[in-house]
Amino acid sequence: MMILRGYSEEFVGVDVDALTFDAWDLVTTPGFWPAHLGDVVDDEELLAEAWGVDEDTVRATYQRLSSSAAWPVFAVDLGGGARLAAVWRNYDEDAAMDFLIVPAGEQDCILLATVGGNHVGPGISWAELAGLAERAERAGLAERAELAGLADRQPDPLRRAHVLLVFLPMMADEKASSKKAAKQVRKALKATGASGDLDELVEWLVSENACFGPVPWGRADGGTTICEDVSSPRSPGGSAALEPASLRLVSDLLTLSG
Incomplete structure (x- = not known):
């Protein structure tokens, strides 16, 4: 569970904070990288071949990552209590991947970019x-x-x-x-x-x-x-x-x- 102040409240009828979880363990799942990079590399076969997995494996991993039952979050520390987070926004009506600054203290999250769906960005140099x-x-x-x-x-x-x-x-x-x-x-x-x-x-x-x-x-x-x-x-x-x-x-x- 991760508190994403000012972000979670945007999704009506969903307890986002309760659905989020630390997802770093998933990076070793077969097919993870082709699934995670699929929105920015428009070649599924190229991605699957690079990691030596079949496309069915990639699709299965994508389904796991994008299930509305949970929202995977990958966060890194920026110092002073602030973090940078990649959130698989598994909202049924508007799924995408959001990249957020999670400031320290009581400040709201800051959206840097959205990948997939109606993309917004870029968010980082x-x-x-x-x-x-x-x-x-x-x-x-x-x-x-x-x-x-x-x-x-x-x-x-x-x-x-x-x-x-x-x-x-x-x-x-x-x-x-x-x-x-x-x-x-x-x-x-x-x-x-x-x-x-x-x-x-x-x-x-x-x-x-x-x-x-x-x-x-x-x-x-x-x-x-x-x-x-x-x-x-x-x-x-x-x-x-x-x-x-x-x-x-x-x-x-x-x-x-x-």
């Missing part, structure tokens, strides 16, 4: 996503070192890969087409079991997102990171634009994640 994954790797290292009496200081590339790929569907950024970004995504795919010729899949993920095209990101006066695509909540000039204070909060939290 490549630099922010890469920083988030790096921070997750460092956190995993610290946790294992503590459990091992500071003896285990090896990096945690699998945790880094999981975070990168879970939140990648809301990313679209012109800079993600760089060789460095492609290399990091390829490494994450391989860490999660993908194999074979991954060039086409990497291309989909870094620059051909089926929901969002490559877009520029920049800085507003004061240093707030903003998206220059007006369909993004992080674009000050867009119809779905966040309030200036929320734009700044999101920018600060995601910048600190790097």
Whole structure:
């Protein structure tokens, strides 16, 4: 169960907080990654082949993830009690995947992006996503070192890969087409079991997102990171634009994640 203040109340007749659960254990389920990435990679066969599973397995896993009986949530710590969450919004009348900032304290959740259905976004830049994954790797290292009496200081590339790929569907950024970004995504795919010729899949993920095209990101006066695509909540000039204070909060939290 996860309290998603200001978000849960949007869904009439559904106790969202009671339906949500920590879903990180599901990332090892056969067919998970093809199912999770299916909205942004418009090639089911390509996804299934990359992880060596048949399409029936992918569909079965998708049905599990998208069942209205529960809403899987993948959350990572952003520091100070704030979190970034990917929510499988399994609302019968309007299913999709939402990406939220869950602020500390009593503040309402902030919607960054929606993938699937009436998509909204993008919600994160490549630099922010890469920083988030790096921070997750460092956190995993610290946790294992503590459990091992500071003896285990090896990096945690699998945790880094999981975070990168879970939140990648809301990313679209012109800079993600760089060789460095492609290399990091390829490494994450391989860490999660993908194999074979991954060039086409990497291309989909870094620059051909089926929901969002490559877009520029920049800085507003004061240093707030903003998206220059007006369909993004992080674009000050867009119809779905966040309030200036929320734009700044999101920018600060995601910048600190790097």
